[in-house]
Amino acid sequence: MKQTGKRATSALCAKRQSHVLLFSKYRFVPRGRKLIIPMHRNLLGELALAKREHLVILTTAFGQPFSLKGFGNFVSDAFRAAGLPARCTAHGLRKAAARRLAETGCTAKQIQAITGHKSLEEVERYTRKADQTRPARQAVAKQENNGGS
Numbered sequence: 001m002k003q004t005g006k007r008a009t010s011a012l013c014a015k016r017q018s019h020v021l022l023f024s025k026y027r028f029v030p031r032g033r034k035l036i037i038p039m040h041r042n043l044l045g046e047l048a049l050a051k052r053e054h055l056v057i058l059t060t061a062f063g064q065p066f067s068l069k070g071f072g073n074f075v076s077d078a079f080r081a082a083g084l085p086a087r088c089t090a091h092g093l094r095k096a097a098a099r100r101l102a103e104t105g106c107t108a109k110q111i112q113a114i115t116g117h118k119s120l121e122e123v124e125r126y127t128r129k130a131d132q133t134r135p136a137r138q139a140v141a142k143q144e145n146n147g148g149s
Contacts, residue, residue, distance in 0.1 A: 035116050037113075037114055058071065060074075071090075072090060075089075075090040076089075076090075094115065094126075095126050097114075097115065098111050098115055098117075098123060098126040098127050099126065099127055099129065099130040100130075101114060101115075101127075102127035102130035102134070103130045103133070103134055105134070108120045108123045108124055108127070111123045111126075111127065
């Protein structure tokens with residue numbers, strides 16, 4: 001979810017297909033669209049280490065696909081074990097992924113292609129703070145580089 005910005009429900013149905021993640025389960029993908037997202041090299045590296053016993057990527061300790069509630073509990077437990085505050089949620093990873101994409105200079109449309117948001121307005125709501133900070137830094141750098149004081 002950190003690399004893809006997907007909802008937990010979408011992450012649960014993610015399937016491996018060579019170098020892309022395929023999100024195709026109708027009830028989890030907005031309007032039944034099939035989203036094909038190239039995998040980030042860090043995610044490829046992590047998946048290369050994982051067992052490939054199932055079609056879905058995320059499975060329980062018993063080798064079964066997670067239920068939505070079970071996955072939520074799994075993520076919450078991992079956050080608590082890492083010492084993160086109770087306000088940290090799986091959905092926060094989705095927002096963080098969108099914000100980080102904005103901070104690297106991705107357009108709202110590019111972010112939407114990765115996260116699968118229905119509207120650009122939702123993407124902009126997620127990335128508003130990042131969008132303000134980056135252009136402000138760029139403006140100051142331009143000013144400094146052009147001899148402005």
